[in-house]
Amino acid sequence: MFVLKNAARNVTRNKGRNILIIIIVAIIAIAATVGLAILQAAQRARADGLANTTITAQIAMDRGSMMKKMEPPSTNESGSDSKPDFDAMRNALESNQITLEDYEQYANDAAVSSSYYTETAALEKTDNFQPVETSSSNAMGEASSNSNSDATAGAERNGGPDGAIPGGGNGGLGNMVNGDFSLVGFSSDQALAAAQNGAFTMVDGKAFNYTSSDDNDVIISENLATFNNVKVGDTITVANATDSAKTYKFKVLGIYKNTTDSQSFGGPMRSTASDPDNAIYTSTATVNALGLASDNTVTTETSSGNEVKTAASQLQFTYVFADKAAYDEFCNSIASQLPEGYTVQSADVDQYEQSLVPLNNLAKFAKTLLIVVLAVGAVIIVVLTIFNIRERKYEIGVLTAIGVRKGKVAAQFTTELLIVTMLGLIVGTGIGAAVCKPVSNEMLSSQITQQQTQAQSQREQFGRDMMQPGGGPGGGPDSASGEQNDEQRGSDSPTANSSAPDVPNEKRGMNRMANYVADVNATVNLKVIGIMMLIGLALTLVAALVAAVFVMRYEPLQILADRS
Amino acid sequence: MTQETQQQETQQPVLALDHVSYSYTKGGRNVLNDVSMAFEPGKMYAITGPSGAGKTTLLSLISGLTTPTQGAVEYEGKSLAEINRYDYRSQDIGVIFQSFNLLPSLTVAENIELSMDASGREFSEPKSDIIARLLQQVHLPVEYAKQRILHLSGGEQQRVAIARALSYDPHIILADEPTGNLDPSTQADIVNIFRQLAHEQNRCVILVTHSPAVAQAADHVIQLTKLQRPVVQQ
Numbered sequence: 001m002f003v004l005k006n007a008a009r010n011v012t013r014n015k016g017r018n019i020l021i022i023i024i025v026a027i028i029a030i031a032a033t034v035g036l037a038i039l040q041a042a043q044r045a046r047a048d049g050l051a052n053t054t055i056t057a058q059i060a061m062d063r064g065s066m067m068k069k070m071e072p073p074s075t076n077e078s079g080s081d082s083k084p085d086f087d088a089m090r091n092a093l094e095s096n097q098i099t100l101e102d103y104e105q106y107a108n109d110a111a112v113s114s115s116y117y118t119e120t121a122a123l124e125k126t127d128n129f130q131p132v133e134t135s136s137s138n139a140m141g142e143a144s145s146n147s148n149s150d151a152t153a154g155a156e157r158n159g160g161p162d163g164a165i166p167g168g169g170n171g172g173l174g175n176m177v178n179g180d181f182s183l184v185g186f187s188s189d190q191a192l193a194a195a196q197n198g199a200f201t202m203v204d205g206k207a208f209n210y211t212s213s214d215d216n217d218v219i220i221s222e223n224l225a226t227f228n229n230v231k232v233g234d235t236i237t238v239a240n241a242t243d244s245a246k247t248y249k250f251k252v253l254g255i256y257k258n259t260t261d262s263q264s265f266g267g268p269m270r271s272t273a274s275d276p277d278n279a280i281y282t283s284t285a286t287v288n289a290l291g292l293a294s295d296n297t298v299t300t301e302t303s304s305g306n307e308v309k310t311a312a313s314q315l316q317f318t319y320v321f322a323d324k325a326a327y328d329e330f331c332n333s334i335a336s337q338l339p340e341g342y343t344v345q346s347a348d349v350d351q352y353e354q355s356l357v358p359l360n361n362l363a364k365f366a367k368t369l370l371i372v373v374l375a376v377g378a379v380i381i382v383v384l385t386i387f388n389i390r391e392r393k394y395e396i397g398v399l400t401a402i403g404v405r406k407g408k409v410a411a412q413f414t415t416e417l418l419i420v421t422m423l424g425l426i427v428g429t430g431i432g433a434a435v436c437k438p439v440s441n442e443m444l445s446s447q448i449t450q451q452q453t454q455a456q457s458q459r460e461q462f463g464r465d466m467m468q469p470g471g472g473p474g475g476g477p478d479s480a481s482g483e484q485n486d487e488q489r490g491s492d493s494p495t496a497n498s499s500a501p502d503v504p505n506e507k508r509g510m511n512r513m514a515n516y517v518a519d520v521n522a523t524v525n526l527k528v529i530g531i532m533m534l535i536g537l538a539l540t541l542v543a544a545l546v547a548a549v550f551v552m553r554y555e556p557l558q559i560l561a562d563r564s
Numbered sequence: 565m566t567q568e569t570q571q572q573e574t575q576q577p578v579l580a581l582d583h584v585s586y587s588y589t590k591g592g593r594n595v596l597n598d599v600s601m602a603f604e605p606g607k608m609y610a611i612t613g614p615s616g617a618g619k620t621t622l623l624s625l626i627s628g629l630t631t632p633t634q635g636a637v638e639y640e641g642k643s644l645a646e647i648n649r650y651d652y653r654s655q656d657i658g659v660i661f662q663s664f665n666l667l668p669s670l671t672v673a674e675n676i677e678l679s680m681d682a683s684g685r686e687f688s689e690p691k692s693d694i695i696a697r698l699l700q701q702v703h704l705p706v707e708y709a710k711q712r713i714l715h716l717s718g719g720e721q722q723r724v725a726i727a728r729a730l731s732y733d734p735h736i737i738l739a740d741e742p743t744g745n746l747d748p749s750t751q752a753d754i755v756n757i758f759r760q761l762a763h764e765q766n767r768c769v770i771l772v773t774h775s776p777a778v779a780q781a782a783d784h785v786i787q788l789t790k791l792q793r794p795v796v797q798q
Binding site for chain 1: 624627629630650651652653654655659661663665666667669670674678679681682683684728
């Protein structure tokens, strides 16, 4: 009681000093609150962002690391010959393929809520059925389809930002799209809904079924139908991509219209098969019935005369998870089963991680800020306490001389400091709570700007944003999406000219824009307040310890003798 | 053995020094050497002696601010080493320091109340009433209660220090040069107050003083000489 009463009285007595401490503590508290709230918001965004969202993932091959592993022996074998052992490389890459059967086996994992796949094969035009061509440069047709630019463009939908190549079949889209049409076989409605070319609606007719009795039923795009004057119920004829003598007849069951603009896909050097308008959708049953299953191989001759074996169609197997936790569980459980060089990748997760980059940077900054502020705060409070104690040495002498125990004196000083610190903390946390959101959003937007500036300088260096509408330099906030694609493409290009199958994520090609998390919900909740109180208590305790040491050291007789 | 203890007093001493020696450093020169004396309630003692005779040291020992290197200071038959010296200081002895040792930022009443609170005692009447009565007792106007110490003269501060020492009703009143800075009339008044405390309130009053006038007013004078045993005069 004595301690509390005296502490309370002294707080009001020494107004000037206490107001100074309150201001200092409040400033520390503001910075700490903002930092803490940002950290929490970033954690929440991380944890909650994908918590209740369905996640799709593919199994991807990190070809770079695979080839690296193969390098030493091949170098030894070739001796002084600097030419790489291409055959060994190719064989090694091929031997490690994952088949549809493997994929389906992995899908049995308990964490997988569902799975689906598509098989995409290239088809050639016939006299009666021709692809939609939007650019005169497409006259170059097949010859140009294997060019670098095409491969680069293909890769845009291909790997993640880390350069990994999804999929396990042969031949990437860059090579597969050398036909005029792409025949995409879907394993289920789920696969169809997640079509790579984006969402679509049926204009006429209906979608196909997946049983073998529905073989040869297809749906085609509205533009393709109009271009060839095809109606629902008509039969179309297309040719095999490698053997034009071999033709297939399909019954058009429906006509669909992509709800997403396909123009962004049409670079000047693209092959017509990669044009979404020239995609023919069917069931995997049909693709298999035609002998174009991904497990089948076809032999093609390259322009240099080499014979290359490629899969008849490229397989894209997608696993669906209920949430991020299930995805993580799958990653862990499947890791040991996967062939070397393969990893589970999720564009959803990657994209989300990418969108969190500025927020994570901000969180890092907030963490540093928090540590620095708390360290400086602790030092300031300890120094102030030391000054306070020294200044009040006489008071300590008098109190102990009239019989107040040293412990009580130390407790009184601690209580005073606690009252003052808590007042400062309340004021600071209050102000922090008020300014937290605008300040953190302002900081986040500057982080985003920084991120965008980096991307923009890259683009200026490479001069490669022509294909992105509205993504020109200085394009304002909109340009973020273009830049992000640039970044991805830049990182993908070293591995783009490949024969790996493309397992593009539906959301990647068109929609994978860097929608940076631009709004951080940095609010001060009870947890933040609780932590702030703990911080206040901790700081006070540190200072109190110093106070106690000083008080215990003082002898009243000495103090009073010095004074007199 | 002092002359004082040889006197056949009927009253039990409230405070006694039993062969007390004191040196500031271990094994150093003794400031006090084998001092024994007893203090009884209802009497006023004056401790006199030249500078360096150990008057202030004796006062520190009696007030429990320091401990003897040899011997014991006994309060009501118990050595101070055995009892809690903080409790002793806050409840049993009221010390009036030479420099008063009041807290300048506090008011008169707050200074007095601080000692009352520190004693941990329960008071039967409101503290403000006790303070008012104490101020009257030391001949200070009651309105002074709200004055800050800094605004008071030396004599007034002395009175406040006495009032503070009395506030928790201690058995022993110990004062160091209580009239050092006061004019003769104030000095006489203060001495009178101390005499009243001893004779009317049956307290043991011990004054450390240079002043012959104060010494004359005391019931017993303890003369300290440099490294000599004290001589008690009746």
